[in-house]
Amino acid sequence: MTSDxxxxxxxxxxxxxxxxxxxxxxxxxVSRTELAAATGLTRPTITRIVEELLAGRLVTETGTTLDxxxxxxxxxxxxxxxxxxxxxxxxxxxxLAACVVDLAGKVRHLVFAPLTxxxxxxxxxxxxxxxxxxADAAAAEGLTVVTATLAVxxxxxxxxxxxxxxxxxxxxxxxxxxxxxxxxxGLATAVDSEANLAARGELHATGADRSLNHFGRTATHFIYVxxxxxxxxxxxxxxxxxxxxxxxxGQLGHVTVDPExxxxxxxxxxxxxxxxxxxxxxxxxAVPPGASPESVILGRADxxxxxxxxxxxxxxxxxxxxxxxxxxxxxxxxxxxGGSFALMDSWLAAGVRAELxxxxxxxxxxxxxxRPATIGPDAAAIGAALAVVDRISADPAAWIAANR
Amino acid sequence: MTSDxxxxxxxxxxxxxxxxxxxxxxxxxVSRTELAAATGLTRPTITRIVEELLAGRLVTETGTTLDxxxxxxxxxxxxxxxxxxxxxxxxxxxxLAACVVDLAGKVRHLVFAPLTxxxxxxxxxxxxxxxxxxADAAAAEGLTVVTATLAVxxxxxxxxxxxxxxxxxxxxxxxxxxxxxxxxxGLATAVDSEANLAARGELHATGADRSLNHFGRTATHFIYVxxxxxxxxxxxxxxxxxxxxxxxxGQLGHVTVDPExxxxxxxxxxxxxxxxxxxxxxxxxAVPPGASPESVILGRADxxxxxxxxxxxxxxxxxxxxxxxxxxxxxxxxxxxGGSFALMDSWLAAGVRAELxxxxxxxxxxxxxxRPATIGPDAAAIGAALAVVDRISADPAAWIAANR
Numbered sequence: 060m061t062s063d064x065x066x067x068x069x070x071x072x073x074x075x076x077x078x079x080x081x082x083x084x085x086x087x088x089v090s091r092t093e094l095a096a097a098t099g100l101t102r103p104t105i106t107r108i109v110e111e112l113l114a115g116r117l118v119t120e121t122g123t124t125l126d127x128x129x130x131x132x133x134x135x136x137x138x139x140x141x142x143x144x145x146x147x148x149x150x151x152x153x154x155l156a157a158c159v160v161d162l163a164g165k166v167r168h169l170v171f172a173p174l175t176x177x178x179x180x181x182x183x184x185x186x187x188x189x190x191x192x193x194a195d196a197a198a199a200e201g202l203t204v205v206t207a208t209l210a211v212x213x214x215x216x217x218x219x220x221x222x223x224x225x226x227x228x229x230x231x232x233x234x235x236x237x238x239x240x241x242x243x244x245g246l247a248t249a250v251d252s253e254a255n256l257a258a259r260g261e262l263h264a265t266g267a268d269r270s271l272n273h274f275g276r277t278a279t280h281f282i283y284v285x286x287x288x289x290x291x292x293x294x295x296x297x298x299x300x301x302x303x304x305x306x307x308x309g310q311l312g313h314v315t316v317d318p319e320x321x322x323x324x325x326x327x328x329x330x331x332x333x334x335x336x337x338x339x340x341x342x343x344x345a346v347p348p349g350a351s352p353e354s355v356i357l358g359r360a361d362x363x364x365x366x367x368x369x370x371x372x373x374x375x376x377x378x379x380x381x382x383x384x385x386x387x388x389x390x391x392x393x394x395x396x397g398g399s400f401a402l403m404d405s406w407l408a409a410g411v412r413a414e415l416x417x418x419x420x421x422x423x424x425x426x427x428x429x430r431p432a433t434i435g436p437d438a439a440a441i442g443a444a445l446a447v448v449d450r451i452s453a454d455p456a457a458w459i460a461a462n463r
Numbered sequence: 464m465t466s467d468x469x470x471x472x473x474x475x476x477x478x479x480x481x482x483x484x485x486x487x488x489x490x491x492x493v494s495r496t497e498l499a500a501a502t503g504l505t506r507p508t509i510t511r512i513v514e515e516l517l518a519g520r521l522v523t524e525t526g527t528t529l530d531x532x533x534x535x536x537x538x539x540x541x542x543x544x545x546x547x548x549x550x551x552x553x554x555x556x557x558x559l560a561a562c563v564v565d566l567a568g569k570v571r572h573l574v575f576a577p578l579t580x581x582x583x584x585x586x587x588x589x590x591x592x593x594x595x596x597x598a599d600a601a602a603a604e605g606l607t608v609v610t611a612t613l614a615v616x617x618x619x620x621x622x623x624x625x626x627x628x629x630x631x632x633x634x635x636x637x638x639x640x641x642x643x644x645x646x647x648x649g650l651a652t653a654v655d656s657e658a659n660l661a662a663r664g665e666l667h668a669t670g671a672d673r674s675l676n677h678f679g680r681t682a683t684h685f686i687y688v689x690x691x692x693x694x695x696x697x698x699x700x701x702x703x704x705x706x707x708x709x710x711x712x713g714q715l716g717h718v719t720v721d722p723e724x725x726x727x728x729x730x731x732x733x734x735x736x737x738x739x740x741x742x743x744x745x746x747x748x749a750v751p752p753g754a755s756p757e758s759v760i761l762g763r764a765d766x767x768x769x770x771x772x773x774x775x776x777x778x779x780x781x782x783x784x785x786x787x788x789x790x791x792x793x794x795x796x797x798x799x800x801g802g803s804f805a806l807m808d809s810w811l812a813a814g815v816r817a818e819l820x821x822x823x824x825x826x827x828x829x830x831x832x833x834r835p836a837t838i839g840p841d842a843a844a845i846g847a848a849l850a851v852v853d854r855i856s857a858d859p860a861a862w863i864a865a866n867r
Contacts, residue, residue, distance in 0.1 A: 069503075070474050073477075099473075214794075214824065214825060216825075216828065221825065221828055222824070280707060280708040292792070294792070294793070296700070296705050296707065297705075301700050301701075301705070301793065302794065303684060303700065303793045303794020303795060304684040304794045304795060304796040304829075305794060305796075305825075305829065306794065307794035307824070307825045307829075308792060308793045308794035308795075309792065309794070310791035310792065310794075310824045310825075311791070311792060313791045313822070313823075313824045314788045314791055314792065315720075315784050315787060315788060315822055316719075316722065317721065317722060317723075318720065318721060318780070318784050319721075325824055326821060327787075327821050327822040328821075330822075376722070380719050380722050381788075383719060383731075384718045384719060384785075384788050384792075385792060387714035387715070387717045387718055388696070388698070388712060388713065388714065388715060388718060388788075388789060388792065388793075389698070389705065389707045389712045389792075390618075390706065390707020390708045390709060390710065390711035390712035390713070390714075391707060391708060391712075392708040392709075417730060417731050417732075418717070418719055418731040419717075420618065420626070420711070420714045420717045420729055421618060421620075421625065421709075421711045421714075424620065424625055425708075425709065425711075
């Protein structure tokens, strides 16, 4: 057989990726013997690859005895807790969040600051300072922040936030502002919608992304619905986040519930938004200073206020109709209620389920599961930070080479 | 470096797949030199792989001179026109179709028979005979049919047709009946919904599947809507057909257009089906014997019959509302109208576009394209037959090994 250095090099990179994703997919420490068995590679090859992964700070050794019975302790390998890390930034209706995760997806740093000014340059300037502080805090724990991803409440088209009504933004170059704000840090940056990134966070919380990054894909399908000032959704099909053409999918808030319904800010009529967003549930009444819209709505519902109870019922039905459409279109069998919907779950879930039962064609054979999201309001910040895992697992050899 | 026969074997298989998909992606004959440049493999490696592909009847040589200027003619490689082939079977409202395609996706045989009896065993028995005849016809052209895929008008769950109202089927084991009907032929069989397979056919007709099978994926996103007795849809995201959990996606006919609308056979209310299916457009009137429902509806519309014109307007609006939901959810930017909708395109397209313009959030930045499907009523049969391309391109080395 002809010796071919380029081929051998590509093979080495592919195998390194294979081994790294095995470590990523493992629930606990994994031994070199297990890696050899799982990948079909020889022990000398595994040994050489593990050396590279250790030198690249992607994995670390742990002296755990995996075998509970008597015998020699086996050296296990785990994802590094002091290697590359990801930074997630989130612009929420109630404030700004910055989050750092390590390669295992563990949150290592999380800070929150109130949002006082929604003007884009001011917001990004504030986020830039939070990012610097987060990178410093991460460095103190031996982590190196290498990615920064910003979550915004609206559809994003190549870094441009097309419309984020909660912030009053339209055609804002958030990607450009983010790069400027983080210019000293040398990070790989990205901007995506809050709903997409929250769904990415939920994918991690359910554990489905471990096997996703592993070999092939899991058959995970779900929709993560994010309630709030605006309603968005992240769609996971075959374990992959579906962003749609130019990233404009997930606009559940603008699914038509009633074609002749109330006018929506977007120019259409009868959008889910007009029934189930926080402003719709507040019925136009103001929120007292210092209180959150959700706490005001829940307080009124607990007090039995008829207008609020009727608004919650209408919201649940409308949300159920919109979600039934998603299920019929996409064959999605699990719905996670996130954001404000998670907080109001006990008022909404029964109404949502009733519509799904009536309207989803396959509900007779496979009822749709509806439940509150596993992670709370930090879902999008965490999902944004997880970009580091996606980036490095896609090609760990390239990462090691670039950071030697 | 340690010699490792298993590794070398896997590398050989990966490279063979790489080269085969280059031939698949090429628009015309491709030379060994071009394959070496495209894959980064050495000429000796390319030569050896091409020998294997020729022996496995996956590619053939053609003496075309690629260089139009003077010079020696270069030997080009193309997909084999006499190698493995795929069989597609389709149960339509007006009859049964059987179709054979070669590896290049070219239709080599297509027959149609009227549907006289919708009883499942009778239908499958008839399809079995059509399949045998098609396999014989293909063999006469040097093709070997290796896959058989059946398209049915309804959602399919592991070979079981859960519901196909046009046929009066519920929980029919079409996979089992297909295997029994084709037992003598030794084919790899599958059953899928008409809408999914028609979308697969459309993907081929647009040429987007060539680059799909190539390296990475194209950013093709579209919805193929199939009108008829029932309304279904096939969703293509990132160039991949999205089947949803258990293959139950694409039920566009049961997307709610008006929550308080007319009752639908499915148990829900206000489904798109109740506005835009052929029965809805016929307004309950019978179709004369020998005429197609579409021709009756078009005849009435051309004659200016007010009820028919009103029904077409209502259907167009309802279809527009349902499709706007798809676009908002999935960020899909292209809609292909197929089946009966393709025939009625001139009566529907303007009404559909008006709703999309009003209701799709991103329409201001990227208008949604609406157009008749590229391939006609044989879309699903062709899409079903294309399973051979998907199967072999996924792992050509395994196919060669199994058919040596």
